[in-house]
Amino acid sequence: MSLSPSPSPSRVRVGRPAIAALGILALALGTLQSVVEPALPLLQRELGVSPAEGALVGNALLVTGAVVTPVAGKLGDRYGGRRVLVRLMAVVSAGGLLAGLAPNLPVLLLGQVLQGVMVGVLPLSFILVRKHLTAGESQVAIGVVLALFTGGSIVGTLVAGPIAERLSWHGMFLLPTIAIIASTAVVTRLMPHDPPVRSDERIDWAGVVLLSGTLLAFMLGLVTVTSAGLPPLAVGAIAVAVAALATGWVAVERRAVSPMVDLRMLAKPAMWSACVLTLVITTSAGMVLFLLPQLFAAPADGYGFGAGTTQIGLFLLPGAIAGAVSDSVGGVAARRFGSRAVVVAGTVITTGTMITLASLHSAAWQLVLAKVLTAFAAGVATTALLAGTATAVATGDTGIVTSLLVVTRVIGFALGVQISGAILAAGADPVTGLPGEPAFVTGFATAGLVAAVSLLVVRVSKKGVRA
Template sequence: MSEAVLSPVRIGRLSIGALGILALALGTLQSVVEPALPLLQRELGVSPSEGALVGNTLLVTGAVVAPVAGKLGDRYGGKSVLVRLMAVVSAGGLLAGLAPNLPVLLLGQVLQGVMVGALPLSFILVRKHLPTGESQLAIGVVMALFTGGGMVGTLFAGPIAEGLSWHWMFALPTIAIIAMTLVITRLMPHDPPVQADNRIDWPGMALLSGTLLAFMLGLVKVTGDGLPPLAVGAIAVVVAALATGWVTVERRAASPMVDLRMLAKPAIWHSCVLTLVITTSFGMVAFLLPQLFAIPADGYGFGLNTTDIGLFLLPGAIAGAVSDSLGGVAARRFGLRAVLIGGAAVTVATVIALVSLHTAEWQLVVAKVLIAIGAGVGSTALLTRTATAVETRDTGIATSLLVVTRVIGVAVGSQVAAAILDAGADSATGLPTESAFATGFAMAGLVAALSLLVVRMTKKGVQA
């Protein structure tokens, strides 16, 4: 009880640096699958949809765990929950590093998925220990390093997989995560819980987790297996029932997991809608590009190996890291609405151009850079706005909901793109046709264009 009333200790550069390096290692572990996906598909003997499942299994777990982690961090303190989550991530990384087959690899990905909860927990720590202005900068730094980890994973996944084996892609970042967790345990001061006298809303947590899990698994099944309409309808009914039950419980709970009044704020729900649209388009392109790079060069593809794919994706990863660090700053200087419109316009123009301009490597590299900038600046600006638009006691749950929205958007995008490639596969070779990629890029452009419509429809909320 006494801990709840103590003033938080201001954290120094070493503690922020430790959080940042941990985010870098987590981003690396999350990103190694993208450039190595064609290699994994070949070595494990799986289709594009099953390959998308390797990456999206992590996202499924992250979508379920992030809001729970954020709420527990608000309740018990960000540091203690973060350390426990990293133990689970480490176990998953080591399991993936030892995986002999696809089922074991998927189990490792499930455990690794709790890493998504590290982001809202990091935001809790910087929000509690730093003034508002400095906390916004620190949030941008953590997000930038998490995205920068994507750069590291993209660059080194190929050489590691081809020089050692794909198992080491997971093992090496895991070793770094273990080391940095030990450093944080020693350096980071304990942050006092904000609501020490309130009980945890376990029914609300269970229903929200069940809703997200049913949605994510349903998404994977619908886009990958071609379920009959009755099965699709059944999945939709289950998700709707769980969501309705969750809303009912939250409205009656004395201390709800998510205060529905908070969700009703324009700053929150507008951010969630826009983030979903932005990241869905980005997820589609992020899945399509490495697949196109790997298509044999005797047709319309380039026949690149994992190392080369990583090198060509690297500029986009760098652009994403930079744009993530500048999203909040750009929104403060130019206004959130201007940042969102600019990012969406760049994304739409770029993806539509890809429909016809995808015959040279440089075209795909430039496209990935522009899309990473557009999506990164917009989504991070929305995240920093959300982190400072709620009370300190709600930082974890509010930011975790937005992180979950990002995860869902990327998962939706990649699964839809995988389904488009599967549907457009050549019956003789089993490879996607060029028209399937063109269709995928066109769909990604249409989704990105929706963000412009959403910004216009929610003009007042975006300016709030």
């Protein structure tokens, strides 16, 4: 299965059936990605792990996505998006099958790592769309693909509980994987070949390894610090290790002839602000993503609701729908109002919602409404940033730019999830091991404050552009 470039075929305009095929695949991938969210409390009980350790189940997928996405985008630019996409789907399918047969946490994490390759499908889809559609049409198409990827969360949210409770949690991974295999066959048949761009540049595998090490060290460091009661010296050593890995990655990327992530793009004010805003917005959204299912599952005799996996899925469903709608709206909003205005509106909504939720979280409808508002706000803002930036650069840079934004988006969600897991683990009762209500209050307030940072970034970046 060599990926050596072949002669560029004549350009073929992407038709509706091909876009629909990409959308169906995105829907199946979104389903596989989202089954963990409502079932995470169940997985923690079944596997006997803490909230911080449970956060690793979802983050294993996100970490892989963060390091694979830039490579996938570059391979797609060089060898053709369709060709690379099909190969990545083989890896995702293997990961889904492995997770579906996992007997313990380490094997499940390995399966999630392989599934994380699915995040690389997004920039590959953008490459295909951008090569065959106009800039205006690309904005809409990107929004549609993202909407269906997010829409898969609706399906995953609904089916996770019934499958886990009537069959087993293994089935949550097996059934969506079968759908991915089938939809990949459809994409292979309908999507036209896209012309590759010949290049002798090598893949920056050193950058891939260092970024993977940095993210994993940070995630595992949070788990260790909050769960093991380490002395200050050990905590400092972990911090030094993370900083050293991050510094090494930046140094490698700056010197590499063909860097994994072209950090020179960050020198452009618009690109720098888009990345920082995406990171801040998704970190806040990731915190909400983790905190709400945990609060729904908390015992009803205290401050929680004692909800099972199916009920948690129903509580999260309106938010999943709002997220799907927001992604389709984001591309249109970016073209009409500009990404900056969309980000400000989304930030105000998210900040206000989280600060309010820190005080009012005694009724299920309050949490459901908060999920709807934050999912819509974050989805519209990040999609507007992605679509606006992707169509503002040259066609040849689309893969690099979208990969950089998608990897930032993934890192943000992963950071938010792991930070929330660390907050709950730090606030757990030493007898029951369950997080106390103050831990949730701290988590919601922190998520609101993180979101508010976006307003400062918008103001600073605006002054920078004027200067």
